[in-house]
Amino acid sequence: MKLYLYKQKKAFVYCLVCLLCFGFKVTAQLKVGDPGVRFNNSKYDSRYPQMKEWQKAGVRGGIPFLKDVKVVKTLTNGANSDAINSAINDASKQSGLVAVLLKNGTYTINKRIVMKSNVSLIGESRGNVKCIIKMNNGDAFSFYKVRKSGIYTLTIEGSWGKPKYNWNYSLDANDELKNNDNISVKFNRSEDCWLDKVTILNSARDPVRVPSNHITLRDLKVDGAHKKAGGAQGYFFIQGAYNLITGCEVTHLRHISLQGGNVEYNVVYDNDFRQEVSFHSGDKGNNLIENNRITLPFDMPNSKADTPNAAYNNSKEPNYYAIMGPWSSQHTNSEKPNFIFKNNCLEQNHNNARPWSNPNLLYKGPKEVKPANPATNFPALSASLTPKGGTLYPIILSENSGGSNACNREVTVSVLEDAYLQQASKYNTSELRVEGTKRVSYLQFKIPANAAAITSAKLQLTVSTDNGNGRIDVLKGKSNSWTEDNLSATNKPLPGSTLGTLTTTYKKGETYNWDLTGVQPGETITLVVKQASGNDVSFWSKEGIKPPKLELKINCNNAATNSILSSKTVEATTTVIVYPNPAQEYITVSGLTVGKHIVLYDFLGNVLLKKVAKYTSETLITSGLKAGKYIIGIEGEKGVQFIKK
Template sequence: MKTSLFKQVCNVVSCLVFLLLIGQKVSAQLKVGDPGVTFDASKYDNRYPQMKEWQKAGVRGGIPFLKDVKIVKTLTNGANSDAINSAINDASKQSGLVAVLLKNGTYTIDKRIKMKSNVSLIGESRDNVKCIIKMNSGDAFSFYKVRKSGIYTLTIQGSWGKPKYDWNYSLDANDELKSNNNISVKFNDSEDCWLDKVNILNSARDPVRVPANHITLRDLNVDGAHKKAGGAQGYFFIQGAYNLITGCKVTHLRHISLQGGNVEYNVVYDNDFRQEVSFHSGDKGNNLIENNKITLPFDMPNSKADTPNAVYNNSNEPNYYAIMGPWSSQHQNSEKPNFIFKNNCLEKNHNNARPWSNPSLLYKGPRQVKPSNPATNFPALSASLTPKGGTLYPMILSKNTGGSNACNSTVTVAGANDAYLQQSAKYNTNELRVEGNERVSYLQFKIPANSASIVNAKLQLTVSTDSGSGRIDVLKGKSNSWTEDNLSTTNKPLQGAKLGTLTTTYTKGETYSWTLTDLQPGETLTLVVKQVNGNDVSFWSKEGVKPPKLELKLSCNSAASKSILSLEEKELTSAIKVYPNPTQNYVTVSNIKAGQELIIYDFSGNVIFKKVANSSAETLDTSGLKPGKYIISIQGKKGIQFIKK
């Protein structure tokens, strides 16, 4: 069982162990929307000055890391809106970025939760903190004229059960809760606020409404709305400017809509939508939709005139496409075009059509209101107008959050060069191909220098347009004197030691991993990817939809002894003693009180052992533990690290 280390391991006010608080592995890899994300100026394309505006989208300065937020109030199972609002008000009187922690349990949202500037809500775990909405009007969680406020790692759920209808069929019955206009979360006239790792389920009207600027919605799971009839119901609704939507899964709503005269320079990046994206009416344009997976399920309405696969085929049934402009003469077209690039669109409701999915082409639109053919409303530009850097949102994510010496962390490294040779011909495209000795791919990675050792490395490749099968080896290239622009049969790296191998069936759209050995920090690494047997395969290159990446798991050596928890040295010392340390078969905890709970965790946040102390000294059996580092949590005290030999 995974659980929070926060408060059980550390003091509530001063603990910096916030990444483990949410039961996840600490990662040194920056994510979209994090502090410290920068942009690669070498990839700017002067034909698209909007790129410099898009990089401003979302919370300015990034969503604060949990380690930088101070918990000042804690609530437990059963608290209601009054208790949560009271805790938020008390927290707002303190300086700096502060938060209210909701322990695992169920919370009744029977009145509006009024967020305050510089105050966040943090759930102990995403799926086990459930905020159940039991109100019929207004906003359940309201960000009104606030700054630097957000919600992390919890579930917001309507109390009305799962909606009867998955989709909008233009039926009056799609308004399932006629007297209920509750919106789950609303940002109104606020800036630099966020939702991060939040589930929003079974909403009444809208799950999220954002008439605000510089909001980041990251890693949301949004599923279901009871009201999907007319009058702006059931929307994932963006109504402002410079907002960032990334890493989200959204489905079973009426629309994901960017709509209104304030909507511009929003970035919708790297999401997994099972819902269309709509420029519904009257946006200003210059919004970016890039690197998303947009899948319209088979049962999503597609009008009676199309393949009859919807639940209802009435004369007014909507016709959904993966990306839409205004579809009614009552709507207004975008003031300026919007940009669609490197998305993977699949319309299962339209015989598995794949519009706007060519990663080498940039699409702009919408061209018109209520087009005769919505599939052509975002036409492709000529290949010569494809962004020169292969992206309109050139983030740099290689920097790690724990510094270059981050211990027990995972770092993801993007490729520096990749291309393949087909006999004597070089191909530097959006694909990498392998086929026996006929086609061999070459990849180059620059591994960050640090004083931690690499204990595990994985090369991850995603199959692009051509499935295949068989054994594929990854070998170490003996030289790095090549680039994707000059690779040839004369300078191609000679093949060295085999680093990894995989034998399987390779399916289009799926990602596969090769576990590699003997990689060193700081080296420039060439990988030779070669098929030994089977049917040929194609993978996305770094210019493709899902670029190759090298995932490195780091562990500190004696020269890099920083703890994963980044606690100050004084926080690891107290009157409580843990000995022997290192240990082998047992460890004794002394200077404690009878009745205090002792918990041993591993460094992934897993609970290994629990015991209630019977005296001032307890001896714990550690003979069954694997060698490694562990934390002993003493109720009401700070955590103490020990090492099992």
Template sequence: MKLYLYKQKKAFIYCLVCLLCFGFKVTAQLKVGDPGVRFNTSKYDSRYPQMKEWQKAGVRGGIPFLKDVKVVKTLTNGANSDAINSAINDASKQSGLVAVLLKNGTYTINKRIVMKSNVSLIGESRGNVKCIIKMNNGDAFSFYKVRKSGIYTLTIEGSWGKPKYNWNYSLDANDELKNNDNISVKFNRSEDCWLDKVTILNSARDPVRVPSNHITLRDLKVDGAHKKAGGAQGYFFIQGAYNLITGCKVTHIRHISLQGGNVEYNVVYDNDFRQEVSFHSGDKGNNLIENNRITLPFDMPNSKADTPNAAYNNSKEPNYYAIMGPWSIQHDNSENPNFVFKNNCLEQNHNNAKPWSNPNLLYKGPKEIKPSNPATNFPALSASLTPKGGTLYPIILSKSTGGSNACNSEVTVSVSEDAYLQQSSRYNTSELRVEGNRRVSYLQFKIPSNAAAITSAKLQLTVSTDNGNGRIDVLKGKSNSWTEDNLSTTNKPLQGSTIGTLTTTYTKGKTYSWTLSNLKPGETVSVLVKQASGNDVSFWSKEGTKPPKLELKLSCNSVASKSILSLNAEEVTSAIKVYPNPTQDYITVSNINVGQELVIYDFSGNVVFKKVASNSDETLDTFGLKSGKYIITIQGKESIQFIKK
């Protein structure tokens, strides 16, 4: 059965067209934590004055774009802590925001890396820059009394291998490294610092500790800690105020903990946690947990599964819930309530319970220490107290500017995935290379669905470090079942029709455009950039100085006759999301309408699941599905492919 029989649906058309008739020009979409993000003041609810404080969370002014950070030092494979610290010290003597670039390779962290104000570390690529910790105490990466400093796109990994135990079972053996108290990254009395696109694996004690204010932790992948016994071990640890945690994936540690008398006005927004979130002891309250996916796996304590090497004992083992307050009389309760809203919680370790997941209710707590029923420690408020704007964090992720042409809009779409294959080897670096059939680059874009039609499309690529010439074609891929982290010869999209071509001389630093055809609103499209003739060329990837972008012109449609005055240009940002993808036990579809039918098909066209949505966010059980590729269709919206592991 051909997958593309499932046509993309033209959703939210009248909303967009109304905007166009007012002359808005939509520019590139921003991410949470970027410079330039704004908040929709029309959604403020005077009953929750904390909203004005939450919008201050994270790096003030946003995490600097890579294009605004100047690389002044470069290190190569094999460098150790002494070389990295020397490069950071040299860089700190220069003015402006500067960085030390770590080229792809392995780096030995045998002494503390001392970060400096206005100096960042940038990895050439997240998966191929590996900083291996080989020290037993102190902080591997230390931000102490610094500002405007951060780490981008690299992996920090403990040298001790994968932890023996996934979870804390209240066993002495959970302290797997008795003489090792190393913390992977610590922000101490610092402000306006960040981690962005950083992977932290197999930590000794804590993967991240933040006794600081205005820190942004964005797009982290945290997995594993060797020390998960008593005494604040194995924490993703927030100990300050006005910090922003967004886009992170965290699992196999002891706690995600907001703890201590300085903890207030932190925002935990749009994360995927397979770990509980704890208000452990004595925070000030007024912290926000919104729009997260929090799943406690089946094997987490109180799963009715045996603990490793010991019989299951309900009276002694920890009992984890998706969101927790103090669970010991030795702990102190929050000074003020914390706010929990629009999260999707799934407790597989408690018979697949889904507490605190009603998108129409606001929850506050914790109300007591060591409650008899932890599932009720963050009670729901009455429906009348639900925030009037539908959110407590009304962030705007698209920038609107004035435009003079009615019924016309230009949209710039950022690339979501990009990498290249050199024969059978994958390269996810700051560059995209093309060379005949030997090197082919792959890019993926998610085209907005709120358009009537695309009247023109241009792919823009900027030459990075290698000039070239000849004909370069852009071809439409036949599948999207790849990411920049797993692209291979087996899952790469097969090439379809040629949708753009350009023959010229390609000069370093210059930007070139390919006029593309056959693109549709709402589709996720993979394109292949392939050289048909001439000398090889390299372009910047999305991790590079000037990322690829897709510039679209969108047309109007006569359907836009509905209430124009009821629309706000800043609010048209809704898009259907399906996550996690790939998935194992469940998949969530968000931003849908109640009453829409959700149908999952296998690749033979058979219906394997069907449900009518009763909430704007629906979680579907995929545990019983076989491993493979599936398509989920959302009535009146679109069709999206996902992978079951």
């Protein structure tokens, strides 16, 4: 399909919008690191037996779903380390996987938080639970000799403000906190533990240090460290084996480092790094770096850089490359080679060089210590040695929707937008509230189009923090021209026909179902949730612990539809990716085919930009766009939706 055929533009955008909603919002696919992920053995390449070992990386059995973790303690705004440790200790006395819930607010970390086996910390929402570190030494969050323990959905932030220097310039001044060696999170001699959807900002020394095995670090946002001088400062530090790093965004540190004699069979997969990846010294080898976007910003030091606030010294100035081996004669080389495959590397600090980015070649290294040319220290193998299945990590992500292989399928549909109005005020939080006509909640879903009929539909809502009772109705909204960002008293969907109703007592933590009628395949539907009688209730929103969802039973009465719906797995493959998303001043589109057309659309189908891809990764300036949602269309490829903040 060619996007520059303007007569087809409107129809194309409509289909693309449907595709985006279905592909990115509706399917309840498992994520890398989830329970239940499998690997495609047909893509096994016997020349690379390490593939079997890489499949073991991360938490064995996967990071537990939140629905499988029981919250047994709840803390509120203002609690400190003593209160958190006391709650963790109390929780550890209960059986099964349990958790301490931190409600939205600010928490003072003035002593080490000691994690316990089978106990997790869960933030009510990632951006609104802030754990502020106010201690100078030790580990703020310590996993020591524990198993099945993790942290979900919160922010950990140093109390010292943003670092003065973004990067290491080999200056003494890069040690900005002389008497502070605090590490934000440390996994020490632990196994099967995790961080999931955690933000770590303005660390003192290291944001994360992992001298452990089978740890999963997933969907982290890591930015800044105050100590980036010598002596292993400012590291995103992997020191063990069989660890999985996926979905993370990391920048403004000294190194992302895999270093030491225990480091092997780690998998670094599908991350967005604005920071180099280093095999710093003495790792065992057989680590995998695949399907990552690694960008070194323009201001990152290189051999021709001017050192800020100091005289330039060519013999001392750091020289960063996207992937590095040992760069000092004091370091030792990897015992065995490491594997670099299908990454998109962009070195803006080296005249936009793109080393190790050919998707058809496998790179191995490092081949030597302190190479004369670091850009060649991970040489490419011949094309005949490219993995036969096109990947060294052939993960399969199954849709977590239940059902069988019969033609009557069950499909889980995730909510696209949700918020509530309290009279004229909009609230887009981790909760949805209903209270007579005072508080009304609005949810939007995209129903799969590839079904002949929907035989049943259930709306599932889970009570969050406020019990209630009475009758709650679900009505069909008369419009979909709203989002959770712009919902107001003037554009709110007017309620139409009643689709379902439920009268009961609503208890915290319990999930309730509304049987809905009249849901049609392919439609975007707004559900208006109103309380007709009784005491007010709060439910988790999509930002909360147990988001709303629709459970559909789909009847596929033709062969084509049956074929589509019976295929319940998708393989994780390199595809077109847009980052950062949301964007502000620019976006980078990677995974492109040189020569293909790139077209930027708004949701009305208007062409805002068109260009031909000269490289496999292109940067588009978005500073002139209004805040909103946009579509990047690629000739012959699936399109990608992004948000301009």
